[in-house]
Amino acid sequence: MSSTTYQSYCVATYRAYDDKADFQKKALGIAVGLTVGSWTDLPEARKAEMEKHLGRVVDVTVHEPDVGQPGERYADIQIAYPDANFSRDIPALLVTVFGKLSMDGKIKLIDLSFSDAFLAAFPGPRFGLQGVRDLLGVQNRPLLMSIFKSVIGHDLPALREQFYQQALGGVDLIKDDEILFENPLTPIERRVEVCMEAAAQAERETGQKLLYAANLTGPTFSLVDQAKRAIGAGANALLFNVLAYGFDALSELSRHPEVNVPIMAHPSLAGAFYPSTYHGISANVLLGKLMRLAGADLVLFPSPYGSVVMPLAENMAIKDALLTRQAADYSFGAVQEQPLSLATSFPVPSAGIHPGLVPWILRDFGHDVVVNAGGGVHGHPKGAAAGGRAFRQAIDACLAGAPLRAYAAEGHPELQAAIDAWGTRE
Amino acid sequence: MSSTTYQSYCVATYRAYDDKADFQKKALGIAVGLTVGSWTDLPEARKAEMEKHLGRVVDVTVHEPDVGQPGERYADIQIAYPDANFSRDIPALLVTVFGKLSMDGKIKLIDLSFSDAFLAAFPGPRFGLQGVRDLLGVQNRPLLMSIFKSVIGHDLPALREQFYQQALGGVDLIKDDEILFENPLTPIERRVEVCMEAAAQAERETGQKLLYAANLTGPTFSLVDQAKRAIGAGANALLFNVLAYGFDALSELSRHPEVNVPIMAHPSLAGAFYPSTYHGISANVLLGKLMRLAGADLVLFPSPYGSVVMPLAENMAIKDALLTRQAADYSFGAVQEQPLSLATSFPVPSAGIHPGLVPWILRDFGHDVVVNAGGGVHGHPKGAAAGGRAFRQAIDACLAGAPLRAYAAEGHPELQAAIDAWGTRE
Known part of the structure; x- marks a missing residue:
């Protein structure tokens, strides 16, 4: 990837609970829905322009309960959000990765990683x-x-x-x-x-x-x-x-x-x-x-x-x-x-x-x-x-x-x- | 109650879940712990001074699950917090009624009522x-x-x-x-x-x-x-x-x-x-x-x-x-x-x-x-x-x-x- 097309992402990890959901599909829905809004119906030329704003599914790990054992079905879903989509402040990041999604069923934000570009806007603890x-x-x-x-x-x-x-x-x-x-x-x-x-x-x-x-x-x-x-x-x-x-x-x-x-x-x-x-x-x-x-x-x-x-x-x-x-x-x-x-x-x-x-x-x-x-x-x-x-x-x-x-x-x-x-x- | 001793309170209602707790005792612990800190060991003269800062238990309603039925034991606990204890802003009220308490076991803030004196500091929606x-x-x-x-x-x-x-x-x-x-x-x-x-x-x-x-x-x-x-x-x-x-x-x-x-x-x-x-x-x-x-x-x-x-x-x-x-x-x-x-x-x-x-x-x-x-x-x-x-x-x-x-x-x-x-x- 050349430096001009280099993309930088903040990555959120969610744990989502659902007895039956297709978690891969859910992950794709998050990656598209919380970034560009729609993707498959876009013309190809538009896709090329919009790609830098598209969220990506990094990983989906489904945990099935053992048969006959108590336990719930859940998945850990990692989504990468392009920095291009939000300003360099915590409200913007949180609203992007968990604003609407927080209200969408049983889902918890369990990890968050910041890109270098996002981190660079934060001096961090002064002392x-x-x-x-x-x-x-x-x-x-x-x-x-x-x-x-x-x-x-x-x-x-x-x-x-x-x-x-x-x-x-x-x-x-x-x-x-x-x-x-x-x-x-x-x-x-x-x-x-x-x-x-x-x-x-x-x-x-x-x-x-x-x-x-x-x-x-x-x-x-x-x-x-x-x-x-x-x-x-x-x-x-x-x-x-x-x-x-x-x-x-x-x-x-x-x-x-x-x-x-x-x-x-x-x-x-x-x-x-x-x-x-x-x-x-x-x-x-x-x-x-x-x-x-x-x-x-x-x-x-x-x-x-x-x-x-x-x-x-x-x-x-x-x-x-x-x-x-x-x-x-x-x-x-x-x-x-x-x-x-x-x-x-x-x-x-x-x-x-x-x-x-x-x-x-x-x-x-x-x-x-x-x-x-x-x-x-x-x-x-x-x-x-x-x-x-x-x-x-x-x-x-x-x-x-x-x-x-x-x-x-x-x-x-x-x-x-x-x-x-x-x-x-x- | 004369107007000079009139106290005004904001009232928080919590639902607390616990299989065995003495909810009356828990309520009293909240009312004292989140206001004056301690009460029973205070000298009487000090109590007279501190009474206006003391939280009050308004109500405790315990819901016991029916015997042999599924269901959990919980209580709805109402605590009145003297306005004298916090400034007239929402962070102060929330930190008072649910700051530390939010971390104290299974407890949810389910209602909140504002005193007239507290309300008077808020113009509310302009339009x-x-x-x-x-x-x-x-x-x-x-x-x-x-x-x-x-x-x-x-x-x-x-x-x-x-x-x-x-x-x-x-x-x-x-x-x-x-x-x-x-x-x-x-x-x-x-x-x-x-x-x-x-x-x-x-x-x-x-x-x-x-x-x-x-x-x-x-x-x-x-x-x-x-x-x-x-x-x-x-x-x-x-x-x-x-x-x-x-x-x-x-x-x-x-x-x-x-x-x-x-x-x-x-x-x-x-x-x-x-x-x-x-x-x-x-x-x-x-x-x-x-x-x-x-x-x-x-x-x-x-x-x-x-x-x-x-x-x-x-x-x-x-x-x-x-x-x-x-x-x-x-x-x-x-x-x-x-x-x-x-x-x-x-x-x-x-x-x-x-x-x-x-x-x-x-x-x-x-x-x-x-x-x-x-x-x-x-x-x-x-x-x-x-x-x-x-x-x-x-x-x-x-x-x-x-x-x-x-x-x-x-x-x-x-x-x-x-x-x-x-x-x-x-």
């Missing part, structure tokens, strides 16, 4: 995993984040005290609760001021830097102004409920020259998309590939360990999407692995985490992970500062290759108290 | 159903809309000719395909110019006004500028893929003083939310209440008649949400029906519509509906203009109380040809 490490000056261990315990109805002194206690425990990041919006008690600029002041106070005790992700909320078209206000008041990170605003809002925020702090993507509303077998968008696409493409420096998602449970395999697929340095490129006719230029995003498995789970988290995620806890910090029998210390001790134990209980017994009373309260799972 | 009728000068019949057949890879003259043929048939509205983005062949300003010129040419033949909904796409923070460009070029309506950008983008567009044309909401990506039994957001909330609240003047959704099928009951629930003039107000302790100030939105059941289905559509929707067709116009044996005429004749037949076949036989050959091609379903 990314390495940039967040550099800001904190922490290169060689998992990071630790804590979440405010309760925030609604609290005033600035109460919030400051909560912040300070968390910071004293040695956490690297503190995030707002995602349900804290603009409010008269703790408006974002004042909140950022008092919390950053508490961070500075704690740093004098601990010698440790800290990022505070203030929740960026409010009207869509004012998000940049709101971010600038928070940053002007001293915010050194932002939390953002991406799915409530669409991926493009994150994409534009992350590339805005004045929104020059790490952005942490919250998975709020993600459960409306990913858990169904038959519908929606799988977690690896929603919370993995698209969050990274849109520029999230850190991505929260439900952990497989605690109260809000996502299966481990889905967690690992998100991790891979956030951390991989390779991507599939579909120059048509051949799939090639090639370097992915986007910076990596920090995975933050969340919910139900206590110090006794740290060995499991590190086994699953390695060291490039943020250990994130709310109740596991604030619920510590000796308070939030002790809760943070217990987590840091658990991380140190893992890095030293020591079993948690043995390490706790060797002069780490905060970890011991945490284990006494919640146990371990090594 | 609404009546405003669209007034622009077109059509008061006493269902409207007719047609959709471009295929658009990708077509140039301006080809698009103009498609537009002109549709307009000649007497349609009231023509919409862009939702997958037509900014592209070198038919950029929005040029597209609007040639299509509005074709509309004027057709109007000289038919004497009929027409709204052309141009697809508003591109970067989120530039949507207002893009809308102004389209309107500057003559666009008298806009199509918008709301769910790809979030409800707030629609809400801000619809209230922007310079975006002074009707906005048509496309349901693109809605299938990622509503079809699952166990997860997501039901169609009446997603495509009904929230679209109207955000200011959609017309709302497209999958019809129960054609190729992309939604059950009739869900369609009727969307219709009710778009057209009702009453709303439930939850002044706490008493639910009252009261007038809803928002203008109504035009329902547009879409997909798989041909003239023979018009009697069914009007039976289900009454006259306040837009009959919307793509293939049913363009696929007419005598072309798109004849396709439009066949639909108008079918509508006239229904208004005259005449059976379609009899009306077709009385000198309405376009309707006759449509019936010959696709049949009727009266």
Whole structure:
């Protein structure tokens, strides 16, 4: 294929369930219907012009249930969509590959690959995993984040005290609760001021830097102004409920020259998309590939360990999407692995985490992970500062290759108290 | 309750599935967990301060399956969230009521009621159903809309000719395909110019006004500028893929003083939310209440008649949400029906519509509906203009109380040809 006729495609993979469907025919219907609209009835001369806009069936793999066994008939269908058909933004891509199709029976979007040409329009995470490490000056261990315990109805002194206690425990990041919006008690600029002041106070005790992700909320078209206000008041990170605003809002925020702090993507509303077998968008696409493409420096998602449970395999697929340095490129006719230029995003498995789970988290995620806890910090029998210390001790134990209980017994009373309260799972 | 202590609440209804759960306890967990965070361990003085932020369990109705019968155990849980907890925008409300909760097992958001105070922040549809009728000068019949057949890879003259043929048939509205983005062949300003010129040419033949909904796409923070460009070029309506950008983008567009044309909401990506039994957001909330609240003047959704099928009951629930003039107000302790100030939105059941289905559509929707067709116009044996005429004749037949076949036989050959091609379903 000469360079002038080279076509570039983004490739969507769907899982479609149907007892009887001719999946090959369905795949062809998608490839034509969601691109040029009709094909077989076009005159030959027109076909030559339209070919660069025609979707292609890359693969159809049908899974028949074994005779006499329970199970459903489904097919994994891969369709390549020419970049020529959509603008270089996530809404255009999603509307193309899953706009109408999402409503067409039992069908779930389970994977999405971006062409080089499409990727080239996205700078990706401005800081990314390495940039967040550099800001904190922490290169060689998992990071630790804590979440405010309760925030609604609290005033600035109460919030400051909560912040300070968390910071004293040695956490690297503190995030707002995602349900804290603009409010008269703790408006974002004042909140950022008092919390950053508490961070500075704690740093004098601990010698440790800290990022505070203030929740960026409010009207869509004012998000940049709101971010600038928070940053002007001293915010050194932002939390953002991406799915409530669409991926493009994150994409534009992350590339805005004045929104020059790490952005942490919250998975709020993600459960409306990913858990169904038959519908929606799988977690690896929603919370993995698209969050990274849109520029999230850190991505929260439900952990497989605690109260809000996502299966481990889905967690690992998100991790891979956030951390991989390779991507599939579909120059048509051949799939090639090639370097992915986007910076990596920090995975933050969340919910139900206590110090006794740290060995499991590190086994699953390695060291490039943020250990994130709310109740596991604030619920510590000796308070939030002790809760943070217990987590840091658990991380140190893992890095030293020591079993948690043995390490706790060797002069780490905060970890011991945490284990006494919640146990371990090594 | 005195006026000073009067609390106002938005109320979410969930359907939660679980074989064994104590649903009363689960409901209380939601009401506390998604508002003040903790309650029973608060000192009494603190409780008095925090009470205005505390969520309330309005109702829990458990459905136990009959013994020995198939069926699942579930509960409908109603929780009231104090307005004091969130800002007056849809992202804040959705993140509050379904942000984290969406990921917490088998749970679907099936209804949402807005307090008067929350509603007061939303002007609603600027034109609404009546405003669209007034622009077109059509008061006493269902409207007719047609959709471009295929658009990708077509140039301006080809698009103009498609537009002109549709307009000649007497349609009231023509919409862009939702997958037509900014592209070198038919950029929005040029597209609007040639299509509005074709509309004027057709109007000289038919004497009929027409709204052309141009697809508003591109970067989120530039949507207002893009809308102004389209309107500057003559666009008298806009199509918008709301769910790809979030409800707030629609809400801000619809209230922007310079975006002074009707906005048509496309349901693109809605299938990622509503079809699952166990997860997501039901169609009446997603495509009904929230679209109207955000200011959609017309709302497209999958019809129960054609190729992309939604059950009739869900369609009727969307219709009710778009057209009702009453709303439930939850002044706490008493639910009252009261007038809803928002203008109504035009329902547009879409997909798989041909003239023979018009009697069914009007039976289900009454006259306040837009009959919307793509293939049913363009696929007419005598072309798109004849396709439009066949639909108008079918509508006239229904208004005259005449059976379609009899009306077709009385000198309405376009309707006759449509019936010959696709049949009727009266």
